[in-house]
Amino acid sequence: MEQSHGLLIILSGPSGAGKGTLCQELLRQLPDLKYSVSMTTRSSRPGEVDGIHYFFREKAEFEALINGDELLEWAQFCDNYYGTPRFAVEQAIQAGQDVILEIEIQGALQVKKRFPQGVFTFIVPPSMDVLAERIHKRGTESEEVIQKRLATAIQELEYVSEYDYVVINDEVPAAVDKLKSILVAEKCRVKRKPFVFKGEAI
Amino acid sequence: MEQSHGLLIILSGPSGAGKGTLCQELLRQLPDLKYSVSMTTRSSRPGEVDGIHYFFREKAEFEALINGDELLEWAQFCDNYYGTPRFAVEQAIQAGQDVILEIEIQGALQVKKRFPQGVFTFIVPPSMDVLAERIHKRGTESEEVIQKRLATAIQELEYVSEYDYVVINDEVPAAVDKLKSILVAEKCRVKRKPFVFKGEAI
Numbered sequence: 466m467e468q469s470h471g472l473l474i475i476l477s478g479p480s481g482a483g484k485g486t487l488c489q490e491l492l493r494q495l496p497d498l499k500y501s502v503s504m505t506t507r508s509s510r511p512g513e514v515d516g517i518h519y520f521f522r523e524k525a526e527f528e529a530l531i532n533g534d535e536l537l538e539w540a541q542f543c544d545n546y547y548g549t550p551r552f553a554v555e556q557a558i559q560a561g562q563d564v565i566l567e568i569e570i571q572g573a574l575q576v577k578k579r580f581p582q583g584v585f586t587f588i589v590p591p592s593m594d595v596l597a598e599r600i601h602k603r604g605t606e607s608e609e610v611i612q613k614r615l616a617t618a619i620q621e622l623e624y625v626s627e628y629d630y631v632v633i634n635d636e637v638p639a640a641v642d643k644l645k646s647i648l649v650a651e652k653c654r655v656k657r658k659p660f661v662f663k664g665e666a667i
Numbered sequence: 668m669e670q671s672h673g674l675l676i677i678l679s680g681p682s683g684a685g686k687g688t689l690c691q692e693l694l695r696q697l698p699d700l701k702y703s704v705s706m707t708t709r710s711s712r713p714g715e716v717d718g719i720h721y722f723f724r725e726k727a728e729f730e731a732l733i734n735g736d737e738l739l740e741w742a743q744f745c746d747n748y749y750g751t752p753r754f755a756v757e758q759a760i761q762a763g764q765d766v767i768l769e770i771e772i773q774g775a776l777q778v779k780k781r782f783p784q785g786v787f788t789f790i791v792p793p794s795m796d797v798l799a800e801r802i803h804k805r806g807t808e809s810e811e812v813i814q815k816r817l818a819t820a821i822q823e824l825e826y827v828s829e830y831d832y833v834v835i836n837d838e839v840p841a842a843v844d845k846l847k848s849i850l851v852a853e854k855c856r857v858k859r860k861p862f863v864f865k866g867e868a869i
Contacts (some may be wrong), residue, residue, distance in 0.1 A: 631857050646852045649844070653832040655828060658827075
């Protein structure tokens with residue numbers, strides 16, 4: 466009754482939902498969980514390191530990877546590309562390792578088409594006010610960009626129906642506990658078990 | 668984003684899997700979880716109390732309830748009837764209370780037809796040897812009955828494919844933690860959420 470493949474956990478949701486914080490905390494608490502580093506064409510923010518937080522790449526290079534089908538998903542968001550290198554994720558999953566993807570909604574929907582057995586989790590803020598506050602607090606973008614992000618976030622909430630799970634990110638520890646429970650539960654799902662019972666050893 | 672209905676958790680599996688122990692431990696740890704008392708025509712074992720462990724009823728009375736469609740499920744097992752009164756379960760679920768059913772496999776499959784949104788969990792022993800040992804340990808039945816139970820249990824393992832989750836009952840605390848995680852995860856499932864996002868309050 467061993468699980469042959471790892472789980473691919475997709476943490477997604479609108480900008481400002483706090484999925485990045487939840488992802489970091491999960492990785493801290495679950496050392497065996499592998500973070501899939503995304504690739505992006507956006508500029509790095511203060512403190513972000515290439516290869517750790519993102520692979521920061523030029524537009525031309527990114528587009529070449531799209532054309533070569535070397536990305537598990539990619540999306541354009543606020544005039545930048547975001548994507549996930551395909552090979553590293555597939556290799557880890559097949560070796561039985563759990564992988565977490567923290568991605569925007571457009572990317573998540575693409576992963577769902579290519580990898581429907583992923584665990585698709587939608588992170589939402591507890592209220593619209595909190596969402597606006599969180600987006601403002603980042604303080605790294607102009608008011609125009611902030612307003613565009615907020616409008617997009619509100620629209621994006623409707624995509625929840627495409628996901629398996631929804632976790633309200635009110636208090637980080639509680640939300641992280643829910644995500645950990647989702648991982649434990651998914652590992653118990655019958656559809657993920659490759660075993661056959663025939664009156665022999667289990 | 669409130670959940671309107673409680674969950675119906677079905678704990679099932681072959682005789683000797685230890686589902687009774689797990690059920691008791693879950694109820695101890697989760698005081699809000701409501702135990703659905705089953706009805707049976709079998710004799711009470713030492714220590715069992717009518718209305719607490721089972722409703723012990725005569726065959727004729729049980730058959731009248733079957734005919735009146737007043738049971739959510741019923742099954743015949745080792746020449747006895749087992750069943751679940753329908754009304755109490757449905758009332759609790761609709762009031763938002765979580766209910767746990769600990770039932771035999773035949774009964775669980777009936778519940779699945781009537782209540783497919785239940786959380787169907789299959790409990791299995793860690794090995795065939797442990798299964799045989801547990802059935803022997805009960806010591807309340809003749810060797811013939813024990814052998815019949817064991818043969819049935821082995822056959823019943825194949826029904827796992829009808830369930831949502833499978834939990835190996837090796838160590839009770841670990842199995843209980845898995846069941847608790849399954850409950851938390853199921854409460855996060857999008858398909859169980861009655862909300863609609865329309866750019867308004869979440």
